[in-house]
Amino acid sequence: MTVHPSLQTYADAWTHSIEAIAELVQPLVEGEWNRPTPCPGWSVRDIVSHVIGMECEMLGDPRPIHTLPRDLYHVRSEFARYMEMQVDVRRHHTAPEMTSELEYVLIRRARQLRNENRQPDHMVRAPLGSEQTLEVAYRMRAFDVWVHEQDLRTTLGKPGNLDSPGALVTRDNLLAVLPRVVAKDAGAPANSAIVFDVHGPVEFLRTVRVDAEGRGSVDGAPSLGPAATLALDWETYVRLACGRVKPAAVADRVKVEGDADLAWAILDNFAVTP
Structure with missing residues (x-):
C-alpha cells in the first residue's frame, strides 16, 4: 500500500475487519441473511449493505436515489435516514447478490488503497453533505467495520478478533x-x-x-x-x-x-x- 504513514494503521485495521466480514458471510444460506443483529433494527443483510454502501461512498460513487418507507422504527434522525438509504435499497437483494457486490467493492477499495497518494488532511465527503479529513474518514471506516464485524460474530455465534487491529x-x-x-x-x-x-x-x-x-x-x-x-x-x-x-x-x-x-x-x- 502507498497510503501516508499516518493512515496505514487505519488502512490495515479496515482491511483486517472487512476481510473477516467477507469470510463470515460467504457461506451463509439465504435465510441467515435475515437474522437480527445487536445493531438496532438491522439484520445481517442490513449490516453488509451498510458496509457496502459506505465503502462505495469512500470510492466516490453517487448515492442511490431511493425513498425510505415510513415505518422504520429505528430511523429517528436525519443521520439515521442518511445511513438507512444504502441499507434499504438492498433489502431485497439475494445472498449471491450481496456476496458478489461485497467482493467487488473490496476489490475496488483495495485498488484505491494501493494507489492512495492524498494527504491525511485532504478533505473528502462525509455524511449529510459535510466534509471530513481523509484521516478521520479512514479512522471511522476502521472503527465502523470492526464494530459491525462484532455484530455479525455475535449473531452467527463465531466470536473472535476482540483484540484485532480494529x-x-x-x-x-x-x-x-x-x-x-x-x-x-x-x-x-x-x-x-x-x-x-x-x-x-x-x-x-x-x-x-x-x-x-x-x-x-x-x-x-x-x-x-x-x-x-x-x-x-x-x-x-x-x-x-x-x-x-x-x-x-x-x-x-x-x-x-x-x-x-x-x-x-x-x-x-x-x-x-x-
Missing part, C-alpha cells in the same frame, strides 16, 4: 469521547475523578478528571480516591458504548465502587454511536 482503533475512538460522556452527559461533579478498569482481550486503566469548570479529560494515571470506579470486561465496554445493550442487561458484568448513582448515570449515557 479493536485498538475502536478503543482509542471510544476513549476520545469518554470525557464528554462523564463530564457533560452524566454530569459528574467538578473536581472529581472517575476510573475505568477494563480487562479482557483489550486491557486498559483510564481516569476521567473533571476540572473546576466542569470540563473533562482522560489520562492513564490512577486516581487516589476517585468518586467512582467502574470495572468491566472489554466486550461489555464495547457493547455498552456502541449501544448494543442496555446497562441493566449487563449489570452483573459491571463492578461499581464509590458513588453508585454517578456510575449508573455514566452507564445510562455510555452509548456514543449514532
Whole structure:
C-alpha cells in the first residue's frame, strides 16, 4: 500500500475487519441473511449493505436515489435516514447478490488503497453533505467495520478478533469521547475523578478528571480516591458504548465502587454511536 504513514494503521485495521466480514458471510444460506443483529433494527443483510454502501461512498460513487418507507422504527434522525438509504435499497437483494457486490467493492477499495497518494488532511465527503479529513474518514471506516464485524460474530455465534487491529482503533475512538460522556452527559461533579478498569482481550486503566469548570479529560494515571470506579470486561465496554445493550442487561458484568448513582448515570449515557 502507498497510503501516508499516518493512515496505514487505519488502512490495515479496515482491511483486517472487512476481510473477516467477507469470510463470515460467504457461506451463509439465504435465510441467515435475515437474522437480527445487536445493531438496532438491522439484520445481517442490513449490516453488509451498510458496509457496502459506505465503502462505495469512500470510492466516490453517487448515492442511490431511493425513498425510505415510513415505518422504520429505528430511523429517528436525519443521520439515521442518511445511513438507512444504502441499507434499504438492498433489502431485497439475494445472498449471491450481496456476496458478489461485497467482493467487488473490496476489490475496488483495495485498488484505491494501493494507489492512495492524498494527504491525511485532504478533505473528502462525509455524511449529510459535510466534509471530513481523509484521516478521520479512514479512522471511522476502521472503527465502523470492526464494530459491525462484532455484530455479525455475535449473531452467527463465531466470536473472535476482540483484540484485532480494529479493536485498538475502536478503543482509542471510544476513549476520545469518554470525557464528554462523564463530564457533560452524566454530569459528574467538578473536581472529581472517575476510573475505568477494563480487562479482557483489550486491557486498559483510564481516569476521567473533571476540572473546576466542569470540563473533562482522560489520562492513564490512577486516581487516589476517585468518586467512582467502574470495572468491566472489554466486550461489555464495547457493547455498552456502541449501544448494543442496555446497562441493566449487563449489570452483573459491571463492578461499581464509590458513588453508585454517578456510575449508573455514566452507564445510562455510555452509548456514543449514532
